[in-house]
Structure formats: C-alpha cells, structure tokens
Amino acid sequence: MNEKTKAYLAALSFSAIIGFSFLFTKIALSYASPLTNLAHRYTIAALVLVVLHQTKVIKVSLSRKDILSILPMSLFYPLLFFIFQFFALQYISSSEAGILQALVPIFTLFLASVFLKEKTSLLQKFFLILSVAGVVFIFLSKGANFSTETASLGFLLMLGSVLANAINNILSKAKGGRYRAVDMTAVVIFVGFVTFNILSMTSHYLEGNILAYFALLGQVSYLLSILYLEILASIVTGSLSIYAIVRLGASTVSVFGNLGTVLTILAGALIFHEPIYSYHVIGATLIIAGILGMNLMRKK
Numbered sequence: 001m002n003e004k005t006k007a008y009l010a011a012l013s014f015s016a017i018i019g020f021s022f023l024f025t026k027i028a029l030s031y032a033s034p035l036t037n038l039a040h041r042y043t044i045a046a047l048v049l050v051v052l053h054q055t056k057v058i059k060v061s062l063s064r065k066d067i068l069s070i071l072p073m074s075l076f077y078p079l080l081f082f083i084f085q086f087f088a089l090q091y092i093s094s095s096e097a098g099i100l101q102a103l104v105p106i107f108t109l110f111l112a113s114v115f116l117k118e119k120t121s122l123l124q125k126f127f128l129i130l131s132v133a134g135v136v137f138i139f140l141s142k143g144a145n146f147s148t149e150t151a152s153l154g155f156l157l158m159l160g161s162v163l164a165n166a167i168n169n170i171l172s173k174a175k176g177g178r179y180r181a182v183d184m185t186a187v188v189i190f191v192g193f194v195t196f197n198i199l200s201m202t203s204h205y206l207e208g209n210i211l212a213y214f215a216l217l218g219q220v221s222y223l224l225s226i227l228y229l230e231i232l233a234s235i236v237t238g239s240l241s242i243y244a245i246v247r248l249g250a251s252t253v254s255v256f257g258n259l260g261t262v263l264t265i266l267a268g269a270l271i272f273h274e275p276i277y278s279y280h281v282i283g284a285t286l287i288i289a290g291i292l293g294m295n296l297m298r299k300k
Contacts, residue, residue, distance in 0.1 A: 007247035008295070011256040014240040019263025021233040023271060028225040032216050034086050037226070039200035040217070042078070042192035045230040049186055060186045070175060070184050074191035077168035082196075084161035091154030098261070100158040102135035107166035108254035115170055118249050123297045128251070131258045131290025138261065138283035169250040176246035185238035192234075255294050258287050 028037050052058045062070075089097060105128050112118040120128075175184065204210045216222055244253045262284045268274035 003247055007244045010240040011244040011248065011253050012259075014237040014244070015256045015259040016263055017232045017237050017240075018257070019260040020267050021229055022260075022264045023267050024225040024228045024233070028222060028229065031219055031222040033203075034082075034089075035196065035203055036200045036213060036216070038078070038082055038192070038196040039213070040226050041230045041234060042189060042196050044226055045189045045234045046193040048231055048235060049189055058182050060183055062183050062187065066179065066183065067187055070179060070187040071191065073168055073171045073175065073184065074188045076164040076171065078188065078192040079195055080164035081161050081168065084157050084164060088154045088157035088161060092151055092158060096139070096151070096154070097158050099136050099139040100155070100162055101165075102132045102139075102258060102261070103159075103162050104165045104169075104257055105251070105254040106132060107162055108169045109251045111166055111170045112173070112250040116173055116250065118251050120251055121297055124251075124294050127290045127293030127297065128255050129290070131255050131287050131294065134283040134286030134288075134290060135258050135261050137286065138265075138279060141277070141279035141283070166254070169245060169254050172242045172245045173250045176242050181239040181242040181246075184242055185235060188238060189234065252295060255291055259291055262287050 025037075032040070049058075049060070053060050085097065109118075109120060109125070109128060113120070172184070201210065201213060204213045241253065244256075265274075265276060265280050265284065269276050
C-alpha cells in the first residue's frame with residue numbers, strides 16, 4: 001500500500017471517528033459541563049500517552065526547542081478552538097454552530113493558498129463549496145436561525161473557532177515535514193491537559209464544590225464516553241489528521257471533516273433511532289459528491 005492510499009485511509013478513518021464522537025459528546029455533556037468534559041478528556045489522553053510511552057508502544061522524542069516550535073499549534077487547537085466554541089454556544093444553537101464549522105475547508109483553502117502555496121483547480125474549488133453547501137443545507141433545514149439579538153456575538157465567536165481550526169490545519173502541514181505526528185499530538189494533548197484542568201478546577205473551586213470534578217469519574221457511561229473521546233477522538237484522530245495533511249495537503253484533507261456530518265446522521269439513526277429526513281439525504285449526497293470530486297480532481 002503506497003503512502004497516498006494510506007493517507008486517504010487516514011483521512012477517512014479520522015472522519016469516521018469524529019462523526020461518531022458527537023454521539024459520545026452528547027452523552028458526556030448530559031453529565032458534566034463542557035469545561036469539565038474537556039478537562040477529563042485531556043487528562044485521560046495525557047495518561048494514555050504516558051502509559052504508551054513508558055511501555056514503549058510509542059516513542060515520544062522531543063527537545064525543548066521542538067516543544068517550543070510545536071506549541072503554537074496547541075494555542076489554536078485545542079485551546080482557542082474549544083474556548084471560542086464553548087462561549088459561542090452560549091449565544092447560538094448547535095445547528096448554527098454546525099453551519100459555521102462547515103466553513104473550515106474554505107478558510108483552510110484560502111490560508112493554504114496564501115501561506116503554503118497549495119494549488120487547487122477551479123473544479124476542486126467548486127466541489128469543496130458543494131460539500132460545504134451540503135452541510136449548510138442540512139443545518140438550515142433543521143431550523144438554524146441567526147436573527148436573534150445575541151446571534152452576532154455568537155457568530156463572531158464561532159468564526160474565531162473556525163479560523164483557529166483552519167490555522168491548525170496549516171500549521172500541521174507546515175510542521176508535519178519536520179516532526180512526527182505522535183510528537184506533535186503529544187504536545188497538543190499535554191497543553192490541553194494543563195490548561196483545561198486549571199480552568200475546570202478553578203471553576204469548581206469558585207462554586208465551592210471541588211469534589212464534583214472527581215465524582216463524575218464514577219459514572220460508567222460517562223467514563224466510557226470520555227475514553228472514546230480521548231483515546232480515539234483526540235490521540236488517534238490527531239495523529240491520523242496530521243499524517244493525512246502532510247501527504248495530501250491541508251485543503252484536500254479539510255473537506256473530509258464534512259463527512260463527519262454524514263456519519264453523525266447515520267450513527268444517530270442506528271444507535272438512537274433518530275429519523276432521517278429527505279434533507280439529510282440531499283445534504284449527505286452533496287457532501288459526498290463534493291469530497292469525491294475534490295479528491296478525484298486533485299492535481300497530481
């Protein structure tokens with residue numbers, strides 16, 4: 001199997017994991033706040049990385065210079081990405097956030113063309129927009145509405161999250177040729193671990209209920225959801241996305257993120273027996289057609 005094929009499999013794999021992660025996030029959020037969720041997720045991810053390194057399953061090898069070089073990535077993802085998203089969801093619905101999140105490939109395409117000099121054909125741009133249109137169509141059909149008074153602030157905050165995601169894609173490509181995916185993932189995980197735990201513990205302390213941070217870890221369904229979100233949706237997807245971006249380009253890989261919307265719909269139908277409407281089918285068709293067209297038209 002050649003590197004290009006492996007990269008496509010990596011892109012498909014992380015899209016599948018992210019698609020199902022929304023279901024586990026939904027379960028986890030029924031127990032804890034988003035901030036405590038993130039703290040637990042990154043704590044488990046950090047512990048898993050330490051165990052894997054100590055048992056020599058993986059080898060993380062970083063100098064102080066390497067860490068300082070990779071640190072800017074962690075500023076954009078997970079820190080700014082999740083912080084902007086967390087505050088945005090205080091003002092807009094998840095459907096509205098989903099529409100804006102679909103803009104990541106467009107932001108990435110623009111930034112990649114400016115900073116990485118990645119070239120995409122007119123047809124590729126068309127198919128990328130087609131994929132984004134599929135996501136927007138689904139969320140608009142579900143009743144997203146940006147007309148409320150607080151929507152403008154939520155809109156701007158969510159755009160900040162989208163921009164942070166796109167910048168992270170660019171940095172992954174730029175630094176991916178110098179560092180291994182596992183080393184880059186390790187830095188990102190540990191920065192998230194330190195930051196989100198400080199914020200969460202401070203929040204619980206101010207509420208006068210510091211033990212609430214630990215009590216949730218005794219809930220089996222919550223713990224299983226967190227394990228999925230961290231082992232697969234953070235460590236594994238982090239490495240897979242970096243691997244794919246380095247070999248296929250940031251613009252090409254970013255559009256695979258929209259495939260997660262299709263898989264989320266399928267997972268909801270299969271696991272929670274949520275209904276599938278005609279707009280789901282139309283939107284999913286546009287998304288898949290866009291992804292296929294974007295990659296079939298990819299410049300050699």
